[in-house]
Amino acid sequence: MDTGTIAAIDAGLKPDEAALVRRAVQLACEAVEIGNSPFAAVLVAADGEVLFEGSNVVAKSGDPFDHAEMHVMRAAIKQHGPARLAGATIYVNGEPCTMCAGTILRYALGRVVYAVREETLLPYLSQGTIKSYPSAPVFALAPDVTVVGGALESESLRPFEMFVARKRT
Numbered sequence: 274m275d276t277g278t279i280a281a282i283d284a285g286l287k288p289d290e291a292a293l294v295r296r297a298v299q300l301a302c303e304a305v306e307i308g309n310s311p312f313a314a315v316l317v318a319a320d321g322e323v324l325f326e327g328s329n330v331v332a333k334s335g336d337p338f339d340h341a342e343m344h345v346m347r348a349a350i351k352q353h354g355p356a357r358l359a360g361a362t363i364y365v366n367g368e369p370c371t372m373c374a375g376t377i378l379r380y381a382l383g384r385v386v387y388a389v390r391e392e393t394l395l396p397y398l399s400q401g402t403i404k405s406y407p408s409a410p411v412f413a414l415a416p417d418v419t420v421v422g423g424a425l426e427s428e429s430l431r432p433f434e435m436f437v438a439r440k441r442t
């Protein structure tokens with residue numbers, strides 16, 4: 274049996290979700306390659322339609338609120354209307370910040386799947402300057418939202434490693 278399948282099940286993923294987490298990781302790598310931060314998201318409607326996928330574009334747009342989740346939700350709302358986000362699932366390569374977690378609740382998404390937990394990813398980003406604000410207390414406000422955190426974490430570190438390597442060059 275391939276170990277990816279075992280890891281996915283262990284992390285609480287549905288069988289078809291590992292590919293969506295890996296897609297977010299791939300998009301995050303591409304974001305780093307063009308000078309953005311190492312985050313990306315894939316938003317899938319409750320009926321399975323991929324509404325939008327994209328990455329953190331803060332460095333390029335100059336908009337400090339353009340986190341991957343915000344970028345993807347904003348674009349999906351423009352294209353499909355806010356009602357399409359109800360019950361949707363967002364796949365992210367890293368744990369959402371509290372701003373994004375709050376917006377996820379605001380638009381009634383039903384499921385959040387992220388790979389790398391905040392405690393793991395912060396050292397790659399902050400050099401100790403960003404305070405830790407885990408998303409769990411925000412998501413706890415909506416017990417009907419399912420959150421799967423740390424999915425495929427160990428194989429999903431590459432965007433963060435690339436980000437650090439790029440900063441050093």
Ligand SMILES: [Zn+2]
Nearest residue numbers: 340369370373
């Ligand atoms: Zn955020």
